[in-house]
Amino acid sequence: MKHFSEISPSAERIVDVAESLIQNVGFNGFSYEDIARIVGIKKPSIHHHFATKAELVTVLTQRYTHRFREQLLHVEAGNRNPLERLRAYAQLFEATYATQQRLCLCGMLGAEIDTLPESINAEVKRFFKINLEWLRDIITTGQQQQLLKTMPAEEMAMLFIGALEGSMVVGRGMNSDHGPQKAAKTLLDCWTV
Amino acid sequence: MKHFSEISPSAERIVDVAESLIQNVGFNGFSYEDIARIVGIKKPSIHHHFATKAELVTVLTQRYTHRFREQLLHVEAGNRNPLERLRAYAQLFEATYATQQRLCLCGMLGAEIDTLPESINAEVKRFFKINLEWLRDIITTGQQQQLLKTMPAEEMAMLFIGALEGSMVVGRGMNSDHGPQKAAKTLLDCWTV
DNA sequence: GTCTATACTTGGATAGAC
DNA sequence: GTCTATCCAAGTATAGAC
Numbered sequence: 426m427k428h429f430s431e432i433s434p435s436a437e438r439i440v441d442v443a444e445s446l447i448q449n450v451g452f453n454g455f456s457y458e459d460i461a462r463i464v465g466i467k468k469p470s471i472h473h474h475f476a477t478k479a480e481l482v483t484v485l486t487q488r489y490t491h492r493f494r495e496q497l498l499h500v501e502a503g504n505r506n507p508l509e510r511l512r513a514y515a516q517l518f519e520a521t522y523a524t525q526q527r528l529c530l531c532g533m534l535g536a537e538i539d540t541l542p543e544s545i546n547a548e549v550k551r552f553f554k555i556n557l558e559w560l561r562d563i564i565t566t567g568q569q570q571q572l573l574k575t576m577p578a579e580e581m582a583m584l585f586i587g588a589l590e591g592s593m594v595v596g597r598g599m600n601s602d603h604g605p606q607k608a609a610k611t612l613l614d615c616w617t618v
Numbered sequence: 619m620k621h622f623s624e625i626s627p628s629a630e631r632i633v634d635v636a637e638s639l640i641q642n643v644g645f646n647g648f649s650y651e652d653i654a655r656i657v658g659i660k661k662p663s664i665h666h667h668f669a670t671k672a673e674l675v676t677v678l679t680q681r682y683t684h685r686f687r688e689q690l691l692h693v694e695a696g697n698r699n700p701l702e703r704l705r706a707y708a709q710l711f712e713a714t715y716a717t718q719q720r721l722c723l724c725g726m727l728g729a730e731i732d733t734l735p736e737s738i739n740a741e742v743k744r745f746f747k748i749n750l751e752w753l754r755d756i757i758t759t760g761q762q763q764q765l766l767k768t769m770p771a772e773e774m775a776m777l778f779i780g781a782l783e784g785s786m787v788v789g790r791g792m793n794s795d796h797g798p799q800k801a802a803k804t805l806l807d808c809w810t811v
Numbered sequence: 812g813t814c815t816a817t818a819c820t821t822g823g824a825t826a827g828a829c
Numbered sequence: 830g831t832c833t834a835t836c837c838a839a840g841t842a843t844a845g846a847c
Binding site: 626628659660662663666667 | 830831832833834
Binding site for chain 1: 642721724747767770774779803804
């Protein structure tokens, strides 16, 4: 399996398009033909870069998680306060949703998980694991600094990411702009001491 | 378009199977062939009952919302306390999730909304609208009785249903049993005065 | 790296017999 | 209400030329 850091510029354009397609229509909602049309090439050219759809999406999800981790570092670097970090974290989801009501890639794939190749499932699982651990640590720090209510940090982390993911699903379902940012604001208003 | 209350027993079995398929694999994840195999009939027999997939799923979603409303009445009848009502409401989602990690039908369809016929989209929207209004009223009552924190009830309603929907998506993505019930518990622990 | 041509399968849908 | 037979389009994938 290819690694996302070793792909050519052409392959990268394919990955970019495929990623946004999944966020809007899901794994089962797009085809190589759709990518081909948008990128401006033919179907077999995509197979040259990614032999199967499973491989394409696996690589793409690895890249997504990698970039997300980089953004987490950026959130940490730009914000000292745990509360500000949580707000900045929510902004990552808001930025996604603000772009054509895109869902979190792994949120969409999570919903479709029963239809996906195992290599993708493992990546989705890893994405959430990383996020939950990061959130748990930030929340724990916030509690130690008495900025956040004292409750099990693991539960709060699950609630936080679930609320962000869910706000996008419900927001899309209603064609509403009420998304992750508002959800996070309301939740943090409950959590701040 | 057929109405769900007028369908024959055979049609009802088809709707039952299609409903659970959507909850597990999404609109784009199943075919008439899948339904046929599970029900034990042939593809064209399904077309006899529902000319198109769009019609089948539209009717099915109408039935889902109708049944959900009935359950809301049941929740109201069985619980006087607004807090208990919210807990019982969350249990509706938990019961779904506990069955093979099924998602809320409209949560799944909401994620796929860009790929669906407009007649389905309208039903999904209606489902969420009904739920949000119901939640808002319960929450408002809870606030009047000083059982719940005072915050904008509309925002709390969005957060509540979003957290439930999202807990299922994340829970599936991680293959975890951490679902709606735990999310609701954590959230209500924040909301109770 | 991209193309044309093609193979094979599945998916949605229809016609018409029983 | 269900079946067989069939149609057509789309989806995934491969072979081989440029």
